[in-house]
Amino acid sequence: MDPIVRSQRVRKRVAELATAISAYKSLHMLDLPDIGRIKELERLQGEIIEEIKHIADPESCDLDCFVVKALQELGDSLEEYCQKAARLIGGRSDSCEQGSVISTLRDGSLDPESHAPLLVVLQAVLRAYSESLEERGIVWSGITHLCPVCGVPSETMVKRRGAEYYMVCHMCFYQWRIARGVPVCPRCGATSPLDVGIITDKSRRIGLAHCQRCGYVWRAILDEHMKIPPTAAPLIALGAERFRPALEEARNVSGMDGGEEGFKEENS
Numbered sequence: 346m347d348p349i350v351r352s353q354r355v356r357k358r359v360a361e362l363a364t365a366i367s368a369y370k371s372l373h374m375l376d377l378p379d380i381g382r383i384k385e386l387e388r389l390q391g392e393i394i395e396e397i398k399h400i401a402d403p404e405s406c407d408l409d410c411f412v413v414k415a416l417q418e419l420g421d422s423l424e425e426y427c428q429k430a431a432r433l434i435g436g437r438s439d440s441c442e443q444g445s446v447i448s449t450l451r452d453g454s455l456d457p458e459s460h461a462p463l464l465v466v467l468q469a470v471l472r473a474y475s476e477s478l479e480e481r482g483i484v485w486s487g488i489t490h491l492c493p494v495c496g497v498p499s500e501t502m503v504k505r506r507g508a509e510y511y512m513v514c515h516m517c518f519y520q521w522r523i524a525r526g527v528p529v530c531p532r533c534g535a536t537s538p539l540d541v542g543i544i545t546d547k548s549r550r551i552g553l554a555h556c557q558r559c560g561y562v563w564r565a566i567l568d569e570h571m572k573i574p575p576t577a578a579p580l581i582a583l584g585a586e587r588f589r590p591a592l593e594e595a596r597n598v599s600g601m602d603g604g605e606e607g608f609k610e611e612n613s
């Protein structure tokens with residue numbers, strides 16, 4: 346790909362993420378002195394994604410196959426990317442040494458702290474694969490809190506236009522549809538407002554959802570008019586943590602029910 350086009354695409358990714366984070370500042374309520382670092386990490390992952398996405402071919406090569414192919418494609422730049430990641434977030438800069446990556450993945454000896462730079466690279470590889478699925482219009486529907494692409498559990502639900510509820514993967518940012526019309530527990534499939542409740546405030550833009558049947562708790566972005574790219578959704582949804590004390594309190598009161606439409610309002 347033309348290097349100019351590639352760098353334009355990377356810039357667009359960074360801008361999209363930064364714009365969403367600053368647009369919804371009042372919702373996530375995170376003090377983000379490290380927005381500069383978030384942008385640098387997105388730039389780094391964007392570069393990796395743009396370098397490998399063209400070799401993704403989900404019809405003939407599944408995710409495991411793609412990871413191997415992508416790491417080969419990155420070749421020597423793998424270690425460069427790792428060193429950049431280590432400068433941004435710490436961890437061992439040699440965690441991506443050629444030859445050891447695949448064995449580290451296979452024998453499960455990946456340590457989140459010392460291998461943090463490798464995880465940054467791997468996340469970019471998973472994102473490239475998940476984007477290639479989305480670009481082919483492959484949208485998975487069904488009840489699960491585990492990402493159908495990479496298997497990581499999600500605690501982020503986003504309501505999109507037409508009252509469609511999606512879960513967003515915290516790792517590869519794949520989005521899968523779990524329900525339409527009413528929120529459903531992504532883990533056990535409970536739909537009754539008596540089972541699924543959402544603690545929110547009057548604005549009803551963001552809330553903390555919980556399932557009485559299986560105990561699952563997840564964060565929900567409830568305003569379907571909000572334009573939130575999947576890369577920003579888990580971060581913005583963290584704002585729902587403000588309702589955690591109210592949830593704990595409600596859980597201690599026996600016979601808690603979801604109330605009207607499963608919503609409980611609280612003034613905060």
Ligand SMILES: [Zn+2]
Pocket residue numbers: 492493494495496497514515516517518519
């Ligand atoms: Zn995933």
Ligand SMILES: [Zn+2]
Pocket residue numbers: 530531532533534535556557558559560561
């Ligand atoms: Zn449940």
